[in-house]
Amino acid sequence: MKTPHIVVIGGGFGGLAAVKALVKSKNLRITLIDKRNYHLFQPLLYQVAMAGLSPAEIAYPLRSLLASHDQVEILLGEVKEINKEEKWIQTDTNKIHFDYLILACGSTYTYFNSPQWEPFAPGLKNIMQATEIRRRVFLAFEKAERETDKIKQEFYTTFVVVGGGPTGVELAGTLGEITRYSILRDFDHIKPQQTKIILIEAGPKILPTMTEELSREAVRELGELGVEVRVNSKVSEINENGIKAGDEFIESATILWAAGVAANPLNKKLGVELDRQGRIIVNRDLSVPGHSAIFVIGDQAHYEWGAEKKPLPGLAPVAMQQGRFVAKYIRNQLEGRKLPEFRYVDKGQMATVGRSRAVAMYKDIEIHGFVAWMAWLFVHIYYLIGFKNRLFVLFQWAWMYLTNRRGARLIIEKE
Amino acid sequence: MKTPHIVVIGGGFGGLAAVKALVKSKNLRITLIDKRNYHLFQPLLYQVAMAGLSPAEIAYPLRSLLASHDQVEILLGEVKEINKEEKWIQTDTNKIHFDYLILACGSTYTYFNSPQWEPFAPGLKNIMQATEIRRRVFLAFEKAERETDKIKQEFYTTFVVVGGGPTGVELAGTLGEITRYSILRDFDHIKPQQTKIILIEAGPKILPTMTEELSREAVRELGELGVEVRVNSKVSEINENGIKAGDEFIESATILWAAGVAANPLNKKLGVELDRQGRIIVNRDLSVPGHSAIFVIGDQAHYEWGAEKKPLPGLAPVAMQQGRFVAKYIRNQLEGRKLPEFRYVDKGQMATVGRSRAVAMYKDIEIHGFVAWMAWLFVHIYYLIGFKNRLFVLFQWAWMYLTNRRGARLIIEKE
Numbered sequence: 001m002k003t004p005h006i007v008v009i010g011g012g013f014g015g016l017a018a019v020k021a022l023v024k025s026k027n028l029r030i031t032l033i034d035k036r037n038y039h040l041f042q043p044l045l046y047q048v049a050m051a052g053l054s055p056a057e058i059a060y061p062l063r064s065l066l067a068s069h070d071q072v073e074i075l076l077g078e079v080k081e082i083n084k085e086e087k088w089i090q091t092d093t094n095k096i097h098f099d100y101l102i103l104a105c106g107s108t109y110t111y112f113n114s115p116q117w118e119p120f121a122p123g124l125k126n127i128m129q130a131t132e133i134r135r136r137v138f139l140a141f142e143k144a145e146r147e148t149d150k151i152k153q154e155f156y157t158t159f160v161v162v163g164g165g166p167t168g169v170e171l172a173g174t175l176g177e178i179t180r181y182s183i184l185r186d187f188d189h190i191k192p193q194q195t196k197i198i199l200i201e202a203g204p205k206i207l208p209t210m211t212e213e214l215s216r217e218a219v220r221e222l223g224e225l226g227v228e229v230r231v232n233s234k235v236s237e238i239n240e241n242g243i244k245a246g247d248e249f250i251e252s253a254t255i256l257w258a259a260g261v262a263a264n265p266l267n268k269k270l271g272v273e274l275d276r277q278g279r280i281i282v283n284r285d286l287s288v289p290g291h292s293a294i295f296v297i298g299d300q301a302h303y304e305w306g307a308e309k310k311p312l313p314g315l316a317p318v319a320m321q322q323g324r325f326v327a328k329y330i331r332n333q334l335e336g337r338k339l340p341e342f343r344y345v346d347k348g349q350m351a352t353v354g355r356s357r358a359v360a361m362y363k364d365i366e367i368h369g370f371v372a373w374m375a376w377l378f379v380h381i382y383y384l385i386g387f388k389n390r391l392f393v394l395f396q397w398a399w400m401y402l403t404n405r406r407g408a409r410l411i412i413e414k415e
Numbered sequence: 416m417k418t419p420h421i422v423v424i425g426g427g428f429g430g431l432a433a434v435k436a437l438v439k440s441k442n443l444r445i446t447l448i449d450k451r452n453y454h455l456f457q458p459l460l461y462q463v464a465m466a467g468l469s470p471a472e473i474a475y476p477l478r479s480l481l482a483s484h485d486q487v488e489i490l491l492g493e494v495k496e497i498n499k500e501e502k503w504i505q506t507d508t509n510k511i512h513f514d515y516l517i518l519a520c521g522s523t524y525t526y527f528n529s530p531q532w533e534p535f536a537p538g539l540k541n542i543m544q545a546t547e548i549r550r551r552v553f554l555a556f557e558k559a560e561r562e563t564d565k566i567k568q569e570f571y572t573t574f575v576v577v578g579g580g581p582t583g584v585e586l587a588g589t590l591g592e593i594t595r596y597s598i599l600r601d602f603d604h605i606k607p608q609q610t611k612i613i614l615i616e617a618g619p620k621i622l623p624t625m626t627e628e629l630s631r632e633a634v635r636e637l638g639e640l641g642v643e644v645r646v647n648s649k650v651s652e653i654n655e656n657g658i659k660a661g662d663e664f665i666e667s668a669t670i671l672w673a674a675g676v677a678a679n680p681l682n683k684k685l686g687v688e689l690d691r692q693g694r695i696i697v698n699r700d701l702s703v704p705g706h707s708a709i710f711v712i713g714d715q716a717h718y719e720w721g722a723e724k725k726p727l728p729g730l731a732p733v734a735m736q737q738g739r740f741v742a743k744y745i746r747n748q749l750e751g752r753k754l755p756e757f758r759y760v761d762k763g764q765m766a767t768v769g770r771s772r773a774v775a776m777y778k779d780i781e782i783h784g785f786v787a788w789m790a791w792l793f794v795h796i797y798y799l800i801g802f803k804n805r806l807f808v809l810f811q812w813a814w815m816y817l818t819n820r821r822g823a824r825l826i827i828e829k830e
Contacts, residue, residue: 037557037826054469056823063601064820073603076557076826093561127827142452142491146508186478188488388814388822392807399803405479407803408471411452411491412542 004334005029007089007098009079011039011062013316014298015104017323023069025331030071031096033089035078037062040127041384043316044393046167049124049133049256050174051406057392059127060385079105082270084291100293100330103266103280104323107299107314110262117238121255124167131412133256137175138411140254141183144190157195158252160243162235163259164201164208166351169218171256172199173354176225181355181404197227198252200245202234202259207351207359209313214359217368221357235259261314263300275302275311286326286342295329297322305344316383317347352376355401419749420444422504422513424494426454426477428731429713430519432738438484440746445486446511448504450493452477455542456799458731459808461582464539464548464671465589466821472807474542475800494520497685499706515708515745518681518695519738522714522729525677532653536670539582548671550826552590555669556598557826559605572610573667575658577650578674579616579623581766584633586671587614588769591640596770596819612642613667615660617649617674622766622774624728629774632783636772650674676729678715690717690726701741701757710744712737720759731798732762767791770816 006022008015011034022030038059047053066072077091088097109123122129122136137159144156161172179195186192199206199222205215206229219229230245237244242251263278272288273281279302280288286301288294298319302311312318325342332339348362350372358372367375377397384390400406421437423430426449437445453474462468481487492506503512524538537544537551552574559571576587594610601607614621614637620630621644634644645660652659657666678693687703688696694717695703701716703709713734717726727733740757747754763777765787773787782790792812799805815821 036828037553037824054471055825055827056469059825061822061824063598064824067600075561076554077561127825128829138452139491146490146492183478185482386822392810395807407476407801409452409476409479410471410474410542412470413451414543 003027003029004099005031005097006100006102006330007031007033007096008102008104009033009089010104010106010298010300011036012042012104012106012298012319014106014319014323015102016065017320018102018104018297018327019066019072021324021327022331023066023072024327025335026071028071028331028334029073030069031073031075031098032062032066033075033077033079033091033096034062035076036126037076039065039385041389042125044380044384045124045127045130046170046174048127048130048408049137049171050178051134051138051409052174052400053393053396054408055127055131057389057396058384060389065385079266082266082294084270084288084294087293098293101295102323102326103294103296103300104298104319105264105266105300107261107263107277108265109257110260111257112260114238117257120238120240121162121243121257123257124171134408135411135414136254137178138409141187141190141192142411143253145187147189153190154196155242155251156253157190157192158198158242158250158254159195160198160200160245160250160252160255162200162243162245162255162257164199164203164206164229164231165258166207166349168199168201168256168258169206169222169351169353171258172197172227173222173225173352173357176222176227177354178406180226182406184404193226195226196252197225198245198250199227199229200233200235200243201229201231204231206231210349210351210359210361211366214361214366214368218351218353218359221353221359221368224357225354261299267300277302279311284342285329285339286322295326297326303342312344315347315349318344321345350376350379418442418444419514420446420512421515421517421745422446422448422511423517423519424448424504425519425521425713425715426451427457427519427521427713427734429521429734429738430517431480432735433517433519433712433742434481434487434738436739436742437746438481438487440750441486443486443746443749444488445484446488446490446513447477447481448490448492448494448506448511449477450491451541452491454480454800456804457540459795459799460539460542460545461585461589463542463545463823464552464586465593466549466553466824467589467815468808468811469823470542470546472804472811473799475804480800494681497681497709499685499703499709502708513708516710517738517741518709518711518715519713519734520679520681520715522676522678523680524672525675526672527675529653532672535653535655536577536658536672538672539586546827549823550829551669552593553824553826556602556605556607558668560602561604563604568605569611570657570666571668572605572607573613573657573665573669574610575613575615575660575665575667575670577615577658577660577670577672579614579618579621579644579646580673581622581764583614583616583671583673584621584637584766584768586673587612587642588637588640588767588772591637591642592769593821595641597821599819608641610641611667612640613660613665614642614644615648615650615658616644616646619646621646625764625766625774625776626781629776629781629783633766633768633774636768636774636783639772640769676714682715692717694726699757700744700754701737710741712741718757727759730762730764733759736760765791765794
């Protein structure tokens with residue numbers, strides 16, 4: 001019998017969990033395709049944007065990660081076409097046949113119907129964007145320092161973060177920490193602690209998937225760091241002068257986008273039913289309706305769960321559990337064992353706000369402040385891949401906590 | 416009396432040494448201008464290009480470095496004009512008057528009369544270029560892996576380094592180390608250890624400022640790492656297909672440029688005598704002829720020394736000694752003390768070749784191999800700025816030595 005070939009697209013949390021579970025069977029051939037050569041620990045990407053960590057500390061080369069597994073082949077490339085019936089995919093360079101396909105391509109930012117906003121309000125999905133945000137943030141302070149005009153100084157020291165989800169809260173909170181701790185004594189003509197940081201959320205509360213109490217606590221903690229939170233505030237315009245939110249135009253040189261997640265555009269090419277966010281509505285076994293050999297996991301999938309039949313959120317634990325499930329499902333099918341059922345185990349939610357501040361919930365337990373922050377640190381170190389990365393990140397955080405300095409404060413010139 | 420205002424352009428080794436020596440006088444006003452917001456430890460930049468270190472580990476934010484000195488102001492900007500008579504400079508945003516001016520702008524790469532070669536053979540002077548070289552090198556292996564055609568695989572796994580100075584030797588040697596150690600087991604369709612690495616030097620020997628013996632030793636050590644050295648080989652063409660060196664056209668996807676240093680283009684605007692490399696020919700006190708309040712140091716200056724009247728080389732110790740000298744000169748002049756004379760103290764020379772291999776000379780002492788490599792490591796850790804950077808780099812090197820892995824192997828997508 002020919003060795004079954006399983007193609008996994010995407011080396012994020014979901015895809016990597018699937019590959020790691022698939023290699024337990026020695027008689028499989030696995031191809032992992034990614035447009036990047038590394039696994040990125042996305043939850044800490046905002047710390048790269050905020051100069052706390054270096055890209056290499058939260059990224060791990062896929063080839064090193066899987067070098068010991070001979071049955072795994074890694075291909076750098078972008079998938080351009082998927083043929084469900086003939087079971088092949090086409091990347092920018094190669095055509096690959098599969099017996100099973102696992103789609104784990106994640107999500108991207110959407111600017112709804114206003115793509116013209118993007119140049120003025122970069123999102124945070126990859127390393128290039130993170131270093132670009134870092135460049136803009138620290139350049140804004142340099143520009144303010146060079147100005148003598150108070151109005152212009154205010155323009156450069158006003159930061160607006162759009163989107164009150166975890167990423168928005170983390171970006172705004174860390175901006176607060178930077179201006180209230182890290183760069184306090186670095187300038188002669190501006191007072192960083194007077195920096196205006198505004199977090200804008202279209203809905204009625206920030207951290208919408210958390211409880212009312214934790215959301216309020218996050219607002220309070222953000223306030224301690226100088227962040228003003230505006231809810232029920234809809235963005236209607238973003239340009240080089242600032243942003244219109246609700247009825248007010250806020251003059252600001254630096255706007256960061258952390259709203260409007262959409263699934264990978266590849267989904268549209270599949271010719272199957274999608275939800276409003278562009279996610280594929282999958283079967284109970286995470287397969288694509290009508291195509292039992294194609295599975296979709298993580299941010300790319302719409303999978304309803306619980307009494308309320310809500311789709312599972314775009315979180316790392318969801319993607320990882322789905323990746324492991326699909327791997328087991330395929331292995332059992334090939335080896336003639338009983339097929340498993342997918343059961344989601346809620347690992348809780350957490351968001352860090354800034355220095356010693358976070359909110360977290362696990363089942364009925366809600367915590368905030370220093371304890372939640374310590375829990376957040378522990379969980380993120382624990383899930384980071386690679387002993388060296390763990391040690392480095394831990395040491396960076398300890399150093400940052402003790403000295404308030406941010407070592408990666410580099411404004412890297414663009415070409 | 417008005418507080419004397421000293422303007423220093425460039426926060427490299429020379430400029431920073433000058434500022435650090437100037438702050439010993441409390442009654443001076445100092446402005447440090449740099450187009451970057453960080454001091455870059457240039458001698459280790461090739462390790463960023465070769466995925467051994469992260470940019471933040473060899474860069475230190477200028478503002479953090481000088482935050483405790485109230486008399487120092489830092490301005491991010493590029494100098495566009497210098498008026499020697501009226502004593503002011505114009506940056507892209509500000510006009511600044513000075514009593515003394517210290518020019519420490521360093522050098523850049525020149526492609527002689529062939530600027531069209533640059534896109535095919537990037538140089539290594541800043542972080543952006545280092546990450547671009549890293550991207551090209553590691554992408555070349557990925558492209559080779561995707562090919563089935565042997566000729567095309569060879570095209571992607573042939574690397575040419577132009578220039579046999581320390582940077583060229585370090586780049587070529589580290590490429591050897593990467594292909595012979597780091598990525599040995601990472602690919603399925605190519606054998607990294609068969610990678611061709613060719614180091615091209617126009618002159619009769621590599622490391623031209625070192626002795627015949629050390630140069631030969633470097634060739635031998637490079638050979639152990641698979642690097643072929645070609646001397647007396649002049650480049651006459653570089654394009655997307657490869658490079659013509661001597662009579663041969665070498666087909667290669669990845670060419671790195673480490674030849675042809677030229678002083679900062681700002682020099683041409685000064686209206687004073689320059690040498691062939693564009694450096695300002697300075698007085699014995701490092702001032703510009705006819706302008707006793709303007710000093711030039713480091714790579715930007717042509718300063719003859721020794722019995723042979725050769726200009727001092729573009730090395731960090733030269734720039735640092737000159738920076739400290741000029742600072743002392745200005746302070747003594749202002750405080751009515753005896754003016755010092757510049758005396759260059761030779762700190763020797765060293766170049767690392769790769770894992771456990773280096774060459775070094777200090778006065779009459781010549782060493783090579785493991786001992787020279789250890790000396791190289793020690794000196795570079797010692798001169799690196801910042802306790803955290805030292806610790807991180809030391810740990811990165813120890814980890815790389817023990818595991819042969821390179822953590823910063825990231826192909827960062829371009830915008």
